[in-house]
Amino acid sequence: MSVTIDTVKRVAKLARIAVDDEDAERMTGELNAILGFVEQLNEVDVAGVEPMTSVTPMEMKKRQDIVTDGNKAGDIVANAPATEENFFLVPKVVE
Amino acid sequence: MPMNELTKLTIAEARAKLRAREITSAELTDAYLFAIDEANSALNAYVAVTHDRARAMAKASDERLAKGEGGALEGIPLGIKDLFATQGFHTQAGSHILDGFKPRYESTVTANLWADGAVMLGKLNMDEFAMGSSNETSYYGPVVNPWRAKGDNKALVPGGSSGGSAAAVSAWLCAGATATDTGGSIRQPAAFTGTVGIKPTYGRCSRWGIVAFASSLDQAGPIARNVRDAAIMLKSMASVDAKDTTSVDRPVPDYEAALGGSVRGMKIGIPKEYRMDGMPEEIGTLWRQGIAWLKDAGAEIVDISLPHTKYALPAYYIVAPAEASSNLARYDGVRYGLRVPGRDIVDMYERTRAAGFGREVKRRVMIGTYVLSAGYYDAYYVQAQKVRTLIKKDFEDVFAEGIEAILTPATPSAAFGIADQDMSADPVKMYLNDVFTVTVNMAGLPGIAVPAGLDGRGLPLGLQLIGRPFEEETLFRAASVIEKAAGRFEPQKWW
Numbered sequence: 001m002s003v004t005i006d007t008v009k010r011v012a013k014l015a016r017i018a019v020d021d022e023d024a025e026r027m028t029g030e031l032n033a034i035l036g037f038v039e040q041l042n043e044v045d046v047a048g049v050e051p052m053t054s055v056t057p058m059e060m061k062k063r064q065d066i067v068t069d070g071n072k073a074g075d076i077v078a079n080a081p082a083t084e085e086n087f088f089l090v091p092k093v094v095e
Numbered sequence: 096m097p098m099n100e101l102t103k104l105t106i107a108e109a110r111a112k113l114r115a116r117e118i119t120s121a122e123l124t125d126a127y128l129f130a131i132d133e134a135n136s137a138l139n140a141y142v143a144v145t146h147d148r149a150r151a152m153a154k155a156s157d158e159r160l161a162k163g164e165g166g167a168l169e170g171i172p173l174g175i176k177d178l179f180a181t182q183g184f185h186t187q188a189g190s191h192i193l194d195g196f197k198p199r200y201e202s203t204v205t206a207n208l209w210a211d212g213a214v215m216l217g218k219l220n221m222d223e224f225a226m227g228s229s230n231e232t233s234y235y236g237p238v239v240n241p242w243r244a245k246g247d248n249k250a251l252v253p254g255g256s257s258g259g260s261a262a263a264v265s266a267w268l269c270a271g272a273t274a275t276d277t278g279g280s281i282r283q284p285a286a287f288t289g290t291v292g293i294k295p296t297y298g299r300c301s302r303w304g305i306v307a308f309a310s311s312l313d314q315a316g317p318i319a320r321n322v323r324d325a326a327i328m329l330k331s332m333a334s335v336d337a338k339d340t341t342s343v344d345r346p347v348p349d350y351e352a353a354l355g356g357s358v359r360g361m362k363i364g365i366p367k368e369y370r371m372d373g374m375p376e377e378i379g380t381l382w383r384q385g386i387a388w389l390k391d392a393g394a395e396i397v398d399i400s401l402p403h404t405k406y407a408l409p410a411y412y413i414v415a416p417a418e419a420s421s422n423l424a425r426y427d428g429v430r431y432g433l434r435v436p437g438r439d440i441v442d443m444y445e446r447t448r449a450a451g452f453g454r455e456v457k458r459r460v461m462i463g464t465y466v467l468s469a470g471y472y473d474a475y476y477v478q479a480q481k482v483r484t485l486i487k488k489d490f491e492d493v494f495a496e497g498i499e500a501i502l503t504p505a506t507p508s509a510a511f512g513i514a515d516q517d518m519s520a521d522p523v524k525m526y527l528n529d530v531f532t533v534t535v536n537m538a539g540l541p542g543i544a545v546p547a548g549l550d551g552r553g554l555p556l557g558l559q560l561i562g563r564p565f566e567e568e569t570l571f572r573a574a575s576v577i578e579k580a581a582g583r584f585e586p587q588k589w590w
Binding site for chain 1 (some may be wrong): 110195196197198199200290296298311312337340341342343403405406409410412413420426427428429430431432433434435437439440441443444445446448449452457459460461462464465468475476477479480481482483484485487521522526537538539558564
């Protein structure tokens with residue numbers, strides 16, 4: 001399978017990365033090189049093989065459903081580019 | 096002791112001298128800070144040097160040592176890969192998108208090191224988000240390998256993504272360094288710089304507070320000057336951590352105690368699939384030499400087959416980008432790091448990510464988004480995860496036959512030049528650097544790279560040993576045999 005420049009632009013939109021025509025052109029070539037390389041996986045007979053979900057056989061750890069952490073609003077917003085009273089500030093999203 | 100002799104001490108040697116009060120951590124730390132300040136403009140191994148923090152930690156260590164107290168790494172100065180969250184200090188994963196990020200928490204691995212008394216010298220350069228095999232994708236520019244070919248001044252890469260860690264250890268700019276490995280990022284740079292690097296079993300070191308790249312593959316481990324130092328560091332880095340659900344509930348063994356043990360009767364597998372077309376003859380010679388050394392030490396050498404080896408790298412280039420595209424979705428210009436203003440919130444996201452991510456990161460996020468998108472998920476992602484099951488089964492089959500460790504070359508070549516034309520023209524060429532190491536991540540196994548010789552141009556080459564899950568001690572034992580036979584390799588100081 002190979003991708004067209006339009007697919008690349010659509011994927012860039014999904015990935016939330018702004019690309020201009022020149023970027024999209026270059027990425028089309030790069031992505032096709034990588035997709036060409038991974039194509040060989042189709043040769044492998046995977047009949048009856050389960051897809052891997054965990055590399056180490058282990059049960060997922062669970063913990064008690066109790067509050068163990070919190071009251072750190074100041075820490076959480078400390079690195080944000082724009083905040084007000086412990087809220088993250090973003091451009092207006094509702095008209 | 097003169098400063099340049101202090102920085103040449105291994106961790107084990109420095110530990111003995113500190114405990115005997117022959118040297119102080121303050122002296123040792125100052126010697127390293129002086130060496131870093133002198134070398135960093137040439138090597139670019141550190142992206143932040145934490146002078147004040149280092150001196151304060153050294154002073155506290157000296158006070159504990161004076162009272163006859165202190166942890167396993169008391170007073171030992173270490174470098175920390177920029178991927179580990181260090182509270183209040185530069186943590187940007189080699190990326191522009193984490194511009195100015197100073198975490199309010201400490202990663203479990205670094206917290207373990209500080210609890211054992213280690214001293215932080217600073218943060219080490221790396222490929223952006225650990226995506227790269229040459230350290231050239233860093234926002235902070237490439238790291239220069241302290242090694243040069245004989246009679247040639249050309250700057251070489253130290254490998255990647257832990258290029259800063261490997262270069263700093265090799266050039267005596269820290270006693271040891273933390274690193275991480277998703278497809279070979281500890282072992283390949285260790286091989287390129289004549290240092291020892293171990294990627295432990297998945298689940299051995301907590302991933303909590305390590306900037307995520309591909310969560311099912313990422314593991315932390317040390318890069319050190321020799322096998323003993325790597326064993327000492329791994330013991331402190333590893334732990335059982337409730338904050339990482341994939342951290343495994345097994346006590347951490349005393350890896351150092353495993354050194355010096357015999358490999359007599361140990362069954363070591365030699366996989367025929369690792370003889371690659373076009374591999375330089377020197378790599379084959381080195382591999383045969385490694386086999387001979389282990390045989391001389393009494394190991395039993397067995398030819399084995401790992402039939403799905405050639406599919407590990409293509410499967411990796413689906414699984415790792417898929418996980419990365421998901422993990423890197425958090426960089427949106429809202430919660431931390433860089434923000435580029437836009438017309439509306441979506442425009443702000445898109446501009447921020449376009450400006451904040453470098454080319455390689457964008458490439459992988461795009462591939463990951465594509466293989467996870469509607470209509471392609473089964474064809475790419477599910478297929479790759481099935482192949483991954485087969486890759487793991489290859490290893491399980493040989494381990495079931497009694498194989499205890501597998502010997503392979505660490506890399507298909509020695510260090511190459513910065514801005515190599517072939518590699519920059521074709522991303523897949525760069526990816527092939529990890530062809531011998533990536534299988535280990537796909538199967539979650541431990542792997543160690545140990546220096547084994549020099550090529551015809553005088554550049555270091557490494558061998559890799561792959562072990563059964565949680566049998567790092569076997570790897571340390573077998574790696575010691577190779578180290579003892581091969582000797583140590585140090586670059587000629589030119590910086």
